[in-house]
Amino acid sequence: MTRLSDSLIDPAAPAEANVQKLLTIAEALIRRSEHHEGEARSAWGLFQRAAELEDLVRKRTADLETTLRLLNAANAQAGKARRDLSQAIEAVDEGFALFDEDGLLVLCNSRFCRDLDDVRAVLRPGTTFDDYVGRISRSAHLALPLGMAPEDWVAERMRHHEDGAPFFVELTGDRWLQVSEQPTDEGGVVVLQTDVTGIIRAERSERGKLLDQQARIIRATLDHINQGVAIFGPDLRLVGANRRLGLLLNLPDQRLSAGRSFAALSAALLRQVRFSDGFSAGELWSWVRQKTLRPPLSFELQHLSGIILDVFAQEMPERGFVMSFTDVTRERMAIHSMLRANARLEERVAARTNDLSVALRDAERANATRVRFVAAASHDLLQPLSAAKLFVAAARDDAGASGSTLEKAHNALLSVEAILGALLDISRLESGGTEVDIGPVSLAHLLVQLTDEFQHMAEKKGLRLDILPCRATVMSDATYLRRILQNLISNALRYTVSGRVLVGARRIPGGVRVEVHDTGPGIAPEDQQKIFREFHRVQGTASAAEGMGLGLAIVDRACALLDHPLTLRSTPGLGTMFAVDLPLAPAALMRARPGDGPDPGAEAAADRIALLVENDEDLRRAISLLLERRGVSVLEAETGEAALALLEEIGIVPDVYLIDHQLGEGMTGVETALALKERFGARPVRIVTANRSPEVRRAAERAGLEVLHKPIDPEAIAAFALHAAEA
Template sequence: MNKRISDGLLDPADGEARNLEKMLDIADALMRHVEQSSGDRGAAFEQFRRAAILEERVRQRTRDLEATLKQLNDANSATERARRDLSQAIEAIEEGFALFDPAEVLVLCNSRFCRDLGDVRRQLSPGITFADYVEVVSRSALLALPSGVTPNAWAAERMRLHRARQVFNVGLSGDRWLQVSEQRTADGGTVVLQTDITDIIRMERSERGKLLDDQARMIRATLEHINQGVGIFDANRRLAGWNSRFAQLLDIPLRLLRRGTPFKLLADRIARTATLGDGFPVDILARWVEGTLPRGRLSFELQHSSGIILDVFAQEMPGRGFVMSFADVTRERHAIQAMIRANATLEARVASRTGDLAAALAEAERANSARVRFVAAASHDLLQPLSAAKLFVAAARDDAEATPMRGTLEKAHNALVSVEGILGALLDISRLEAGGAAVDIGPVPLSVLLKQLTDEYAPIAARKGLRLDILPCSLTVSSDPTYLRRILQNLISNAIRYTNSGRVLVGPRRTKGHVRIEVHDTGPGIAADQQQAIFREFHRIQGSASASEGMGLGLAIVQRACGLLDHGLALRSVPGRGTCFSIDLAVVAQHAKPAYREATPTIQEEPGDNSDRIALLVENDLDLRRAIALLLERRGVSVLEATSGEEALSLLEEIGIVPDVYLVDQQLDGTLTGIETVQALHAEYGERPTRILTANRTPQTRLSADAAGIEIMYKPIAAEALEAFVLHAG
């Protein structure tokens, strides 16, 4: 190899800086030499100089490249560390984690991703596409597919959820559950998170089971509280539920009272001691139970060998099960038979001796008066347990939330409301027929009354697709506010019930010194030969009386109340076009003090915190007391309970707490009445918002309460009215 002239001048051991300095000295010497030379020697030196400059540039570029390579190596090291840290961080996540790139190819995942699908987990490695991942998972034997769903159907639904980015749950074998959620990355990729929610699902299931157990206990308490026997059968005609009255009335041995007992076995046992009344065909009942007949409502009588007569009512339930109720109507039937025998005897005596007519008529009137008193007393005695049943069912219904049980409880509550309406009508008829109804005539502003009727019936008409127009009126009339409201309620509800399409119009017409309130409808109208009969009790034009369709008492109450108040009642009707009822009322000066104070109670949807509100409840009926306390405690109200006035006074003296409101029954244990108890409480602790709770609607009770300045809340108590008073009184 040829040696360069400069090899002896430059020593690598001197370092780049020293050698550079030597080169500069050599270049300087050469430049001076060039200045002294010319021609070819000058050109050679110029080439040498350019070579030296080029070599320096190469060295500089080499140093720059080395620096760049060092930075690249550092960056690669940092990237590797970041990737390693990312992998460790993903592995530390408690959930299953997977990252798919924008092309839906798996980039990385942690060990928890699809860990519970051990039979397919090894197939889920980076590089697999999302669609293949879903296909593999759908074929796993550890995936708990919903009933009737194939792997292909599951995979199609999974891809739909992937496109919709929805959060969903996946069931696994062994009653395990995963919650799967997906998120988009900034570059269009997909992050899949799998969270084990098995403990949460099991806890919710346990809590739901406890809630259903509590509701079942409430329903059981309600069934045990009523005086009817109730038997509930499932779709397979097997016994599913019953109360103790069911076994008592039908004399069924305890060994047969167990869940799953076939209906036929119970029917055969009952047939030994009881027979169907009124010639009711046995095969009709059997076919109804088997379901080969349309399961409409069924009603018949059972006559027991002991002489007991049972009124049986059967109805189908959702799910093809059915319920049967058994009511002891022995007394009623014996009373009817006694009346029939009395009438037969009366007819014989009339035929033989006309002179005994007066005595026979007097006996008949006494029997009718006894009937009226019996109905009134029976209705009154039912109001107490009905209040408790309504409040228990209302509490259970509110706790049920959005479950199938809520619908059943809603129907039970509506049935109790229907019973309440029937009992109210029976009490009204009883008082009006007995002549013991007391009226409180005073100024009644029609503006308030008509506004409340609008609020009450507009939703009912709207649900039926009818237009209800109640025109306003600023006049004040002379009437009893309670009976006037009942009259208009009955007329408006009848108009809505019998009108299938069109409208119902309620409007006042001013006449000389009077105002006529007219109720028009576009219903089927009433034939002339029926216009007197419709005012009879239990008479309905389009069918028989029933709890659901109306008992046929409304117009009877209207006619008797108008007669008692001396209000003119008129009827005009054209079959096929509609009907108009009208009542005439006397107008009084508007400045007179109104007697009408009734208002529609309202309560908040969310009552807020009532933990500082205390109510004193004095009620001697245990079931009703517990029902009221349960309802109020659910609203956050603390309830102090007592069974008598003396116990209430002693309790407050002992604990030293003054309640915010008083709820006091009129008829109590001990010597003090409800009104006397309230007067003692007000005298000792000052006046507080108070209500007397009573089913006694006699004028004496109302006058005594008015004299003491205490308002009455009549039983059966409406849960909404009770909550509105307790939560907003003060």
């Protein structure tokens, strides 16, 4: 239950104010009682009212006394707390001050601003924070930084007040205070001042000792390095130099004493040195006096004593700079010696290169002569060889008892032909001038030709030869591809004693792989690289003495020339497999080329007439004899002009033309074929030649003609004459 006195007494007010308040209330009540109209008329009522008032006053007085006792106890406790707080603040070793939320000083201890007695003397409770800061800025004991005015210090101090970070204040007499501030919950701030003079002096002493030690280390280092070093301050005066500098520049120690100006040193130095590489003293002075950041500088000096110095200058903090001088005399002399040696070496290399060039030209001339000789000799040999082979072939048909002898002679001629052909291929591949004609080649036609060519050879050895058909068209050179497969099949048949040789094509991504398998003796791993060398034959086999060992060398070089990967897999005793990877021809090019196979509508005819144009009489007679024995009538002519005249005279157009390309001084074979076509119409034509040059091949291709190379295969000549399709 709330008492009336509780609402009449303010516990926070002084006791005298509460008593006075109660007395005023009592007096008002008495006056009201005395003036009450109803009770004024009755004396008894007045007496009774006075008694009630007296009781009421007595109660109120008792309540007031109780309240006063409580107030006195509370004031006593608050005073004790205030005294305890003051004593606690005073016991703090640091200067302490409390400012309220209005920036007014509430209290501070005796250590606050103790070293600033002119400020301490005017600090009172109620002093504003701004006034406190302003008085410190004007204190005689504050050591203002150089060039800073009191108002600048105040602005700096207020920035620290806003961010709350601790900071240091320097006082006169090398004294230091650390000032930190801590906000209160009510919005005031507590300022702490800590004397850190001892700490800073100790730190400075340690730093000085460390710097002295570092200076001694640096001095010892500079005195022991092999470079001369000079350090200049921002005033362009020498701060320090090592002894090596005096030795390199031949300057006495007094010239290198601290404080010597750069101008004096440079003047003394320029009397003994000169600049190299186009550098000048003016450029050096321009660098030294540069107001902006100096870039590193490097140049060389040549001393009168003969030494060469490499100088490097670089700016240091606070606009000073350091210069180092390195003796590079030996290096420069070594470089000059190397340059002279290089010059002499280049002269010797040039002379040797010239000698080698002469030798290379001689070797190239000798090689060209050899190549031309081989080509010329092959051509000259192929002419009589073709004639001899054709004569033997013709004689073999009527041989009778001497048939075996003629067969041996025929085989010998075939061997000579193969050797000459291989030598010619190797010569052409080695010459480096070989040209290839990459185009679509039908594997179907090529594999049929190879079957006809090698079936007889396989049967004679008792071997089974299977050449599987393939309808793919690949991109290659028809002549070289035929030569590659001929050599691989011939090699397989030669070295296989019994069993089988299988030739087949299988698809691979983007192309076709033609594989030649045999059941021969196989090739040992150590010999699998050697077999591609010229004149190398596998030893220990029944056929090691056959051939000249050029077939696989030709295959390897031709595959490299055509960029057809060549693969070899072989197991001794089980057989060997060679494979050639060929790219497929684009669909737009997959069409038959001129001469890609016989016309299926053509049939053998015993009454065929062939025109033979050949300037070599023996070869012409041999071909005629061969064809006539096969039932073909032959019209002979020595030159193209004679052939045209002959046909004009007899009025007969032959069924096929066999024309040698080199016919002497008149028309060539290609020109003769074109003239015959223009005058008598198109007929099947073969250009017969021992010249395997790219020019002849291109001329025949432009005319749409096929070429038969000498030495001539009798079966090929006969097959053409008997089965060639009408154009």
